[in-house]
Amino acid sequence: MDNSKIRCFVIGALMMFxxxxxxxxxxxxENGKKIxxxxxxxxHQADGGGVPNMNAPLDGATNVVxxxxxxxxxxxxxxxxxxxxxxxxxxxxxxxxxxxxTPAQISDVxxxxxSSWSNKATKxxxxxxxxxxxGSQKTSTx
Amino acid sequence: xxxxxxxxxxxxxxxxxxANAQENAGLTLPNGFKANLFAENIGSARHIxxxxxxxxxxxxxxxxxQGRTIIRLEDENKDGIxxxxxxxxxxxxxxxxxxGNALYASSNEAIFKYQLDGKDEVVNPLSxxxxxxxxxxxxxxxxxxxxxxxxxxxxxxxxxxxxxxxEKDRTAGGxxxxxxxxxxxxxxIWKFDASKENQTYGDGxxxxxxxxxxxxxxxxxQANKLYVAQHGRDQLNTFFPSLYTDAQNAELPAETFYExxxxxxxxxxxxxxxxFQHKKIVSPEYGGDGKKEGASDIKNPAVAFPAHMAxxxxxxxxxxxxxxxxxxxxxxxxHGSWNRAPxxxxxxxxxxxxFKNGKATGEWEIFANGFAGTVDGAKITSTRSAKARPCGLxxxxxxxxxxxxxxxxSIFKISYQK
Numbered sequence: 115m116d117n118s119k120i121r122c123f124v125i126g127a128l129m130m131f132x133x134x135x136x137x138x139x140x141x142x143x144e145n146g147k148k149i150x151x152x153x154x155x156x157x158h159q160a161d162g163g164g165v166p167n168m169n170a171p172l173d174g175a176t177n178v179v180x181x182x183x184x185x186x187x188x189x190x191x192x193x194x195x196x197x198x199x200x201x202x203x204x205x206x207x208x209x210x211x212x213x214x215x216t217p218a219q220i221s222d223v224x225x226x227x228x229s230s231w232s233n234k235a236t237k238x239x240x241x242x243x244x245x246x247x248x249g250s251q252k253t254s255t256x
Numbered sequence: 257x258x259x260x261x262x263x264x265x266x267x268x269x270x271x272x273x274x275a276n277a278q279e280n281a282g283l284t285l286p287n288g289f290k291a292n293l294f295a296e297n298i299g300s301a302r303h304i305x306x307x308x309x310x311x312x313x314x315x316x317x318x319x320x321x322q323g324r325t326i327i328r329l330e331d332e333n334k335d336g337i338x339x340x341x342x343x344x345x346x347x348x349x350x351x352x353x354x355x356g357n358a359l360y361a362s363s364n365e366a367i368f369k370y371q372l373d374g375k376d377e378v379v380n381p382l383s384x385x386x387x388x389x390x391x392x393x394x395x396x397x398x399x400x401x402x403x404x405x406x407x408x409x410x411x412x413x414x415x416x417x418x419x420x421x422x423e424k425d426r427t428a429g430g431x432x433x434x435x436x437x438x439x440x441x442x443x444x445i446w447k448f449d450a451s452k453e454n455q456t457y458g459d460g461x462x463x464x465x466x467x468x469x470x471x472x473x474x475x476x477x478q479a480n481k482l483y484v485a486q487h488g489r490d491q492l493n494t495f496f497p498s499l500y501t502d503a504q505n506a507e508l509p510a511e512t513f514y515e516x517x518x519x520x521x522x523x524x525x526x527x528x529x530x531x532f533q534h535k536k537i538v539s540p541e542y543g544g545d546g547k548k549e550g551a552s553d554i555k556n557p558a559v560a561f562p563a564h565m566a567x568x569x570x571x572x573x574x575x576x577x578x579x580x581x582x583x584x585x586x587x588x589x590x591h592g593s594w595n596r597a598p599x600x601x602x603x604x605x606x607x608x609x610x611f612k613n614g615k616a617t618g619e620w621e622i623f624a625n626g627f628a629g630t631v632d633g634a635k636i637t638s639t640r641s642a643k644a645r646p647c648g649l650x651x652x653x654x655x656x657x658x659x660x661x662x663x664x665x666s667i668f669k670i671s672y673q674k
Binding site: 151153155156157159160161163164165166167168169171193195196197204206207208209210211 | 317318395396398419424425426427428491493494495594595597598637638639640641645663
């Protein structure tokens with residue numbers, strides 16, 4: 115193979131890779147949206163705004179767009195039963211656990227939440243979710 | 257050039273005027289009524305009380321920028337807008353009640369008593385008397401609303417720290433605990449003697465039970481009975497999707513308004529009230545299927561309202577300013593729903609419940625609407641987009657009524673002119 119053929123091949127492969135990864139990302143978010151609508155929307159509302167004093171907002175919330183993915187994964191999987199302070203306000207309602215969601219589904223819904231409304235945070239991978247769940251099992255056996 | 261400046265000035269004044277003088281503070285009212293903003297931006301104003309001199313006290317859910325949680329508002333120049341605003345206290349909460357010169361306020365665990373002087377100024381802002389303490393506050397339904405009978409007894413709601421007494425709160429398909437252990441110390445109304453100090457559960461009496469969460473309550477002076485408005489349970493469809501659709505959950509169960517006699521049981525968590533079947537239906541956590549009826553000795557509501565609208569304040573109207581039909585009837589504020597989603601939210605208004613000889617007729621109507629601030633009747637799809645959410649209610653000495661909003665802290669004054 116001469117140089118130009120190699121170049122062609124590399125560019126082609128790169129384009130394929132980009133195309134596939136963009137498509138999977140879009141699917142992630144699309145799947146995540148469906149999960150959000152059936153499980154999360156009722157409390158967190160259609161615009162991710164939550165309910166004052168009760169259900170925490172997801173839109174623009176620093177913890178939601180922050181880097182502590184493990185915490186987000188654990189809240190979705192195991193629920194949440196504390197009065198929580200978020201950006202200076204308090205929320206008191208219990209969060210329903212979702213023990214039946216797979217790591218892929220949790221990454222989808224988190225990717226949707228972190229990239230919707232005014233949120234522009236990074237997507238969450240299945241590996242990050244798996245690490246988050248492992249982390250929580252370790253903590254719970256301590 | 258000069259003309260141009262005048263024109264600009266005129267224009268800016270009229271724009272300013274239009275922006276501030278929204279007719280009736282943006283509310284829709286029955287003919288002959290008018291509304292204005294008595295106060296704005298005072299904080300998360302929950303319940304309110306008014307003295308015979310017209311001084312208004314508002315209990316804040318959390319401290320304002322100056323760290324205050326009880327706000328005193330006076331209208332010194334009598335133009336219908338408060339012009340002297342002061343405050344004190346450092347605990348969040350909902351309840352406030354004025355009994356002569358004694359002002360009672362509640363945190364989410366306790367009830368405190370302050371003394372007012374002849375000018376309605378607080379005498380002991382830093383050293384209130386603790387009347388009741390140690391009431392359960394487990395995060396959910398934590399507010400403690402208060403009212404009084406004519407014999408100096410306090411009635412306080414202690415909300416259930418749960419949605420439907422499931423073994424694990426708010427879980428799909430989860431069974432209810434039998435019997436529900438929460439009812440020993442919450443999920444009802446407790447009665448205390450207002451003349452005693454430092455009381456807790458053992459000193460009071462459980463006056464009524466089976467009430468998931470009451471925020472609005474008032475003594476009906478004509479019937480000489482307590483009336484309470486309950487927040488019905490949430491999420492029938494989320495946890496029992498095979499029994500309830502989204503559309504059914506949006507309309508079930510009813511928000512209920514009860515006449516309470518000592519010992520009454522309103523049935524939570526075992527049953528809920530279905531305002532289409534007009535029946536008390538067994539909760540799905542306790543083996544219900546949406547049709548099975550609950551025990552017959554459970555209290556029936558005096559009035560049933562659409563689901564999830566969240567009744568926040570109750571006021572029996574005893575004034576002479578409003579037309580005759582309002583006399584001795586009840587006003588109820590509705591905070592507006594969240595659990596109707598994905599369907600549009602409802603509420604965000606003040607309802608009127610007509611009474612005849614101390615009994616509710618069973619009818620109700622919207623009295624004041626438009627608090628949410630939507631244009632052309634547009635629906636609210638996310639609760640946070642409501643501009644104002646009605647909460648507390650009080651009657652002024654001239655017979656006007658006042659409505660608080662705990663979103664931005666507006667106090668609306670509603671009056672009638674013949």
